[in-house]
Amino acid sequence: MSNAVVTSAKSSDAPLSRVQLALRKPGFLIGAVIIGFSTLLALFPSFFAHYDPNFIDYLAVRQPPSWAHPFGTDMLGRDALSRVIHAYTVNMQMAILATVFALTIGVTVGALVGYYRGVADMVFGRVVDAIITFPFLVLVIAVVAVLGPGLINMYIAITLVGWVYYARLMRAEVIAQMGNDYASAGIVMGYSDRRIIFRHLLPNAITPVIVYWMTDMALAILLGSSLGYLGLGAQPPQAEWGVLIAEGRNFITTAWWLSLMPGIAIVITGLGFSLIGDGLADLLRPRG
């Protein structure tokens, strides 16, 4: 009995110390600040940018950085800083839209094949093998080539390829969770399969998927801007980091800031997601 008291006393502090732990991790904290600020930029770009990102001024073409234009101006005289800021909207959207559908599909499929195994699992194994044989980018480019360039098609392409990675992770984790007696207990209690899978197994199996999701958001931004750079994703004149880098490409010797600044934005945002992912992996690892 005293044992129970001690356990409950110790564990009631646990959620609190977990938050404290998070605040004490500089990596996680920096990541959270970066992503928090990036989200603000994405939601309210006009508040932070002083110019219309598409305002063309032929009298101020390719100006070097100055107080009026901290990142300079591009070949059409548009304010580069405003364009980088407005690009946050599209690029942060990519982090979400290029991953949530893959996440949803992958988690569902992974949980189902992990629970039922059998023929479905064997078919799934073959599909996974077939998809991961190709480098991710090559396959996505192939799908975009078929569907045609553009943001929506890019999301579809990334989802079609990306769900596999989530599903694989989820399947393995569900199988591991099924080794615990609570899964058998659920069956023996006469619960429906749906209840066991989605209410009992899935919440217990989702942690590594969430950690991977953070990393995947960083990858999605990289991938999205790569495709934008190649002309397969966002289309000019939309302000998107990949597009911006591509536009500055021809002036790299004379106006290097045009390509460098969006590149730095990609690096910082990617770093933010990775730091959060690392921090979450550490924080979620010990089970309460």
Next chain:
Amino acid sequence: MTDHPILEVDNLCTTFSRGGTDLPAVRDVSFALGKGQVQGLVGESGSGKSVTLRSILGLARHYGEVRGSVRWQGQELTTMSERQLRKIRGREIAMIFQEPMTSLNPLLTVGTQLTETLKAHTDLGRRARRDRAIEMLDHVGIPAAASRLGEYPHQFSGGMRQRVMIAIALAASPKLLLADEPTTALDVTIQAQILDLILKLADEMSMGVVLVTHDLGVVAQTCDTVSVMYAGRVVEQGAVRQVLQTPRHPYTEGLMRSVPQDVPPRTQLYSVPGTPPSLFSLPEGCAFAPRCQAAGSACQTARPALQDIAPGRQTACFHPLPATQDNAA
């Protein structure tokens, strides 16, 4: 005394296949259980006792092949669809597991998990479910039940968790409880409490219990009948008093001798020589022959069948130990 058995297990065989080889986990297990009776399944690790239990409720068929027959109040369970089985599971037959650390979902509160069972198996409304949940927790001896409904499994000790598990299993008033080593993971004082609790509730609810254990002491205290299993087969079964007092199978006898009884300190304890055979390569004859002191040449080549040696008493041995005068009954 036993009017009509509620559970009849007949020639139950469960086979797992690993990498193309068949693993005979359970072979020809038969027993019957009357209303309110407690049946023990004893044996070493890997003797097939847990698999037998899991085969009864159709858990084993998810990963192995189950043959033979399990009849529950006349209904055949082995061939029943999952859909029909779901109505029996939890409502008529419930099961509790060995590891109280993993047999509760760590992410849901105890109250949620208790009411979930009631939701699945009864027509009770939200309030009534909550009341019943508190009543059940109270019933299994958890103090301040109402205030603990909102707590998570990790806030309970091992023994308390096993009590919660019992409360969940018994919430829908099943007629049979399958208990898979329910006290093995608990310390000795808690073990006794949990066993007493199971017996008390079984008695109150006139519920049958199939108890899997490797502890003969537990069997002696709790069971009416017992089946001793070795390498997937029953080697001896009958009424607990008879089997434990005058074991006829050398293996049962060995198990009995390995329980320390009134020995002076620092006496070396007896253990059955050798180790159980691998199920992948069972000996041709009696599986126990390599470890048996009474084994003759027949034991190496032929497997003794389980035979009646007295009313309600069976053993599978060519050279059964002599029945002493205690066994006259």
